[in-house]
Amino acid sequence: MKFLIGVVLLAAVVIFADPTFSAEQPAKALRVGLTATVPDDQYRLIEEWRRYMERKLKRRVEFIRRDSYIETMDLLRLKKLDFAWICDYPFVYFRSQVRLLAVPLYHGRPYYRSYLIVSAANPATSIAQLRNMVFAYADPYSNTGYLTPRYQLHQIGEDPARFFRQTFFTWSHRKVVEAVATGMADGGAVSSQVWDTLAIVKPELTAATRIVSESPEYGFPPFVAQPSVPEKDFRDFQKVLLGMAADSEGRALLRRLNLDGFIAGSPHLYDKVARMMNVVGEK
Amino acid sequence: MNPLFDLSFRYKVPLWGSVLIVAATLAVSASLTKQAYDDLKSDLLHSSVNLSRTLAKTLFPVMMHEEVWRAFEIIRAPLHDEPKGSLVEPEIIFALDNRQRVFVSSQPKSLSLSADIRQLGEEYARLADRIGERPEPDAAIIEFSGSRRIYIAAPVAEEGARLGTLVIVYAKDVFLPRFKNVAERGAMIGLLVLAVLVPINWYWGQRTATTLAQLASSIGKVAQGVPPELPLETYAYRDELGQLFEAYGLMVKALQEKVLLEQEMIRSERLAAIGRLSAGIAHEINNPLGGMLVALDNFKRRAGNDERALKTVAMIERGLTQVRDTVSAMMVEAKVKSRDFVPQDVEDVQMLLSGEARKRGVVVRVDSDIVEPVALPATLVRQILMNLLLNAVQASDPSGIVRCTMRHADNKLTIETENAGRAMPPEVMSHLFEPFVNSSDAGHGLGLWVTYQIVLKLGGHITAESRDELTHFSLLLPAGEGL
Numbered sequence: 001m002k003f004l005i006g007v008v009l010l011a012a013v014v015i016f017a018d019p020t021f022s023a024e025q026p027a028k029a030l031r032v033g034l035t036a037t038v039p040d041d042q043y044r045l046i047e048e049w050r051r052y053m054e055r056k057l058k059r060r061v062e063f064i065r066r067d068s069y070i071e072t073m074d075l076l077r078l079k080k081l082d083f084a085w086i087c088d089y090p091f092v093y094f095r096s097q098v099r100l101l102a103v104p105l106y107h108g109r110p111y112y113r114s115y116l117i118v119s120a121a122n123p124a125t126s127i128a129q130l131r132n133m134v135f136a137y138a139d140p141y142s143n144t145g146y147l148t149p150r151y152q153l154h155q156i157g158e159d160p161a162r163f164f165r166q167t168f169f170t171w172s173h174r175k176v177v178e179a180v181a182t183g184m185a186d187g188g189a190v191s192s193q194v195w196d197t198l199a200i201v202k203p204e205l206t207a208a209t210r211i212v213s214e215s216p217e218y219g220f221p222p223f224v225a226q227p228s229v230p231e232k233d234f235r236d237f238q239k240v241l242l243g244m245a246a247d248s249e250g251r252a253l254l255r256r257l258n259l260d261g262f263i264a265g266s267p268h269l270y271d272k273v274a275r276m277m278n279v280v281g282e283k
Numbered sequence: 284m285n286p287l288f289d290l291s292f293r294y295k296v297p298l299w300g301s302v303l304i305v306a307a308t309l310a311v312s313a314s315l316t317k318q319a320y321d322d323l324k325s326d327l328l329h330s331s332v333n334l335s336r337t338l339a340k341t342l343f344p345v346m347m348h349e350e351v352w353r354a355f356e357i358i359r360a361p362l363h364d365e366p367k368g369s370l371v372e373p374e375i376i377f378a379l380d381n382r383q384r385v386f387v388s389s390q391p392k393s394l395s396l397s398a399d400i401r402q403l404g405e406e407y408a409r410l411a412d413r414i415g416e417r418p419e420p421d422a423a424i425i426e427f428s429g430s431r432r433i434y435i436a437a438p439v440a441e442e443g444a445r446l447g448t449l450v451i452v453y454a455k456d457v458f459l460p461r462f463k464n465v466a467e468r469g470a471m472i473g474l475l476v477l478a479v480l481v482p483i484n485w486y487w488g489q490r491t492a493t494t495l496a497q498l499a500s501s502i503g504k505v506a507q508g509v510p511p512e513l514p515l516e517t518y519a520y521r522d523e524l525g526q527l528f529e530a531y532g533l534m535v536k537a538l539q540e541k542v543l544l545e546q547e548m549i550r551s552e553r554l555a556a557i558g559r560l561s562a563g564i565a566h567e568i569n570n571p572l573g574g575m576l577v578a579l580d581n582f583k584r585r586a587g588n589d590e591r592a593l594k595t596v597a598m599i600e601r602g603l604t605q606v607r608d609t610v611s612a613m614m615v616e617a618k619v620k621s622r623d624f625v626p627q628d629v630e631d632v633q634m635l636l637s638g639e640a641r642k643r644g645v646v647v648r649v650d651s652d653i654v655e656p657v658a659l660p661a662t663l664v665r666q667i668l669m670n671l672l673l674n675a676v677q678a679s680d681p682s683g684i685v686r687c688t689m690r691h692a693d694n695k696l697t698i699e700t701e702n703a704g705r706a707m708p709p710e711v712m713s714h715l716f717e718p719f720v721n722s723s724d725a726g727h728g729l730g731l732w733v734t735y736q737i738v739l740k741l742g743g744h745i746t747a748e749s750r751d752e753l754t755h756f757s758l759l760l761p762a763g764e765g766l
Contacts, residue, residue: 134396136352166397168351175352183392184355 029060030233033072033084036139036172037191037221038257045256052253056240067171069141073097082229083237087221089143092273098224101234102241103265106193106220106258110265113192114144114215116152117180120208124187127152127213135164136176136185143273145173148215149189151276160280174198181208193220197258219269223262238264292495297488304480312473319465323458327371328435331451332422334361334373335437339422339449342378342439346386346446351396354378354387358449362389371461374432374454378439380447383411410434414448431455494518498531505538546713554716558736561718565614572607576600612729613718621660624696626653628661629689632668639673644682647672651689657696658763663737668698670730671756675702678754696760707749715747 030053038046046063053061064081066072069090075081077097084098091098103110118124127149138145146169150160168185170176173194179185192214199206223241225234244250245261254261290298338358345353358376377388379400388394394403401408406427413425414436422437435451518528579600586592629651640647657664668687675685679702688699707715716735738745743760 166351168349170352179352179355182355183390184352184387184396185391 029062030057030083030237031062031064031081033075033081033086034063034065035069035072035084035086036067036142036174037085037087042256045253049253049257052244052249053237053240056243057236069139073141076224076226079226079228081226082233083223083225085221085223087139087142087144088219088270088273089147089277090141091222091224092270092277093141095267095274097227099227099229099234100265100267101223101225101238102262103222103269104220104257104262105245105260108260110220110263110269111217112144112220113217114148115190115192115195116149116187116212116215117177117190117195117209118187118212119180119183120210122186122210124212127187128156128158130187131158131163132165133186134184135167136179136188137167137169138173138176138188138190139169139171142173142191143218143276144191144215145176145189147273147276147280148218151280152215154280177205177209181205187212191221193258200258216272218272219265222265222270292492293489294492296492297485300484300488301481304484305477308473308476308480312469316466316469319469320462323462323465327453327458328424328433331373331435331453332424332437335422335435335449335451338376338451339437339439340441342449343441343446346378346380346439351387355389355391358387358389371453371458373451374457375452376450377452378447378449379411379414381445383415386447406430406432410436410450414450418445418448491524494524494528498527501535502531505535550713550716554732554735555739557717557732558739561613565610568606568610569614572603572610576603576607579603609729612733621662623656624653624659624661624664625656626651628665629653629668632665632672635669636672636676640676640685643676643679645676645679645685646683647676647685647687649687649689651687653689653691653696657691658694659696659741659760663741664696664760667734667737667758670734671698671700671758674730675700675754675756678702679704691762694761694763696762697758698760699755699757701753701755703752704754706752707747707754712747712749716745 032050032053034046046065050061050063064072064075066075069087072081072084072086073090073094076084076086077094083101086098091100106112116127118130124130135149137149140146153160153163168179170179170188173191176185176188176190177195177198180188195206195211225237241262242264244254288295338361341357342354345357358378362372362376373389375388375390375394377390377394377400378386380386383400385394385396385398385400387396394400400411409427410425418438419436420438422435425434425436431454433453433455435453437449437451439446439449518525579596583593583596583600586596629649633647633649636647672685672687675687679685683703685700685702687701688697690697716731718729718732735745738758738760741760743758745756745758748755748757
């Protein structure tokens with residue numbers, strides 16, 4: 001499958017690499033939206049990634065960072081962005097308004113999970129034991145940091161709006177871990193990729209928390225394109241992402257992002273999120 | 284009485300000085316330290332009030348949107364995970380809503396979200412009541428008596444809309460480490476000052492007190508009747524202590540002179556008494572003696588050729604003559620009619636002495652400035668001169684030199700004699716002019732006594748000094764008073 005996609009892409013690249021085609025396009029900067037999927041203290045990594053892309057694309061690339069998913073989605077819909085790395089939940093939520101560009105590979109597969117975490121001293125073994133406690137969400141448009149715990153509560157017959165004494169958003173997965181570690185929140189929901197990465201780069205932070213349960217696998221937060229982006233730009237950008245694993249510089253960047261590569265992916269990866277969304281009644 | 288006050292000045296002066304220096308140093312250090320503490324506290328409170336205003340202003344929109352996590356990030360910004368040495372840091376920062384519930388706190392484990400602050404301890408309850416009762420329009424410092432904390436409460440309000448209160452809590456001991464630095468530095472400087480001042484004070488006190496103590500002990504001895512002496516150490520400065528030393532020196536000198544004068548008076552009175560007694564006895568003996576000698580003379584003429592009788596009479600006559608010589612030596616007849624003393628008399632005396640001097644190998648050198656007759660009885664002056672020089676020759680070391688100086692000026696005749704030889708011991712000196720004191724094989728010991736009596740009768744005075752193997756007589760006679 002992957003191979004097939006690769007061949008198709010290669011063909012597309014060959015076709016659209018026509019100089020006459022590119023001559024029609026003025027060298028306008030590509031605008032890429034970033035969200036909390038990338039840890040916000042990795043500015044240097046992001047800058048290096050941006051330069052990498054510029055070298056590959058031979059045109060300017062701008063990264064536009066927004067903390068909340070909804071802001072990035074708004075920018076996409078307003079055509080202020082050409083591409084964006086968003087969460088799987090907004091991808092499903094705004095499915096008709098975006099086009100799937102690429103899906104990152106985590107541990108070799110395009111999947112991640114949601115971790116339910118509590119502070120290390122908390123004896124809870126399931127979300128049901130967090131009643132009347134303080135719970136930290138990442139973002140109202142996050143799957144693993146918002147939709148999943150609400151879906152889990154729904155499954156055990158609880159009303160997510162009343163179950164906790166208080167909830168708040170930290171607008172970042174990493175900060176959910178911090179909120180639980182400092183005791184601001186008794187529990188929180190966080191992306192497995194973020195928690196696992198933190199466990200490597202900042203083990204003292206994750207050591208103050210404990211994973212109570214892991215959710216089933218979901219499709220990894222995808223790169224999407226604004227639908228009106230020219231096909232050539234789409235293909236060029238997709239080619240850069242998919243090709244990262246093939247060169248050493250790209251691999252080094254991927255390693256620092258704690259990812260293994262990108263695939264073109266399929267919208268069906270996110271069907272599970274759509275079901276949960278319908279169950280919880282968020283749409 | 285406290286024995287401490289009876290201590291010698293040697294200890295008391297440096298001790299009191301040290302106590303005063305230590306007390307002064309402590310007082311200055313304590314006041315500076317207190318000042319530093321107050322400054323530190325006021326600085327802290329001032330900056331905390333500013334911090335609370337800034338935080339409250341920043342918190343307003345966040346609280347309005349109920350962004351708990353943003354609020355947490357804001358109030359945690361001024362705090363550090365690890366306290367950095369002497370950095371003064373709040374213990375805890377929290378924000379309350381208008382119902383005094385915790386909106387956010389920097390220590391969520393102890394002050395958890397939406398907990399009622401009144402339930403979290405008595406002091407928090409008092410704080411909540413205080414904030415609830417009297418909402419301050421601006422940041423306020425709240426302190427409860429007996430509490431170990433200081434609260435700075437700032438309203439989270441904007442244009443009259445109040446969302447809650449921001450509270451910064453400081454432990455009162457939070458600036459102790461920094462204060463300790465200041466205090467330690469102060470203590471070091473204090474010790475340095477003490478290390479310099481105390482030894483100086485000790486030295487100065489000792490110096491003053493030691494001389495004072497010596498003076499005291501000298502005066503004490505004087506009071507006990509010990510002959511006064513000048514203190515061993517002198518004091519070079521012209522302060523009160525120096526003046527005291529000088530006055531004491533003058534007093535000692537006066538006392539010494541007084542003692543000498545007293546001794547002199549006693550001696551001369553004794554000599555006068557002896558003189559009167561001996562003159563009386565001599566007179567009493569002399570009168571019948573004259574008769575006896577006249578009678579013996581008559582008897583000899585009448586006795587014819589009785590050998591035995593003549594022999595006996597001659598023996599008696601010799602004995603009586605000896606008595607008469609002795610008695611007449613003791614009888615100083617000042618009013619004897621005599622011619623004036625002339626320069627030739629000096630040469631006569633030298634001539635008379637030359638036999639005795641040669642016998643002992645002594646050279647007599649007389650230095651006289653007398654060129655004309657002196658209105659003094661020549662017999663007596665010759666006798667004095669003879670006595671003194673003979674005495675000197677006999678007391679002189681063999682082959683020594685006896686010097687005699689005679690001066691006549693202002694109607695006064697001075698005679699000084701000097702000879703080298705064994706110094707006279709003090710007990711001899713004090714009875715020098717008494718009869719039969721220094722009798723030797725060469726004389727009957729009346730020479731100096733007779734000299735003294737003559738000098739006395741002529742209205743002069745004589746002194747003797749014997750020191751360092753040198754014996755010196757000095758006499759002065761008033762001349763020309765028509766004796």
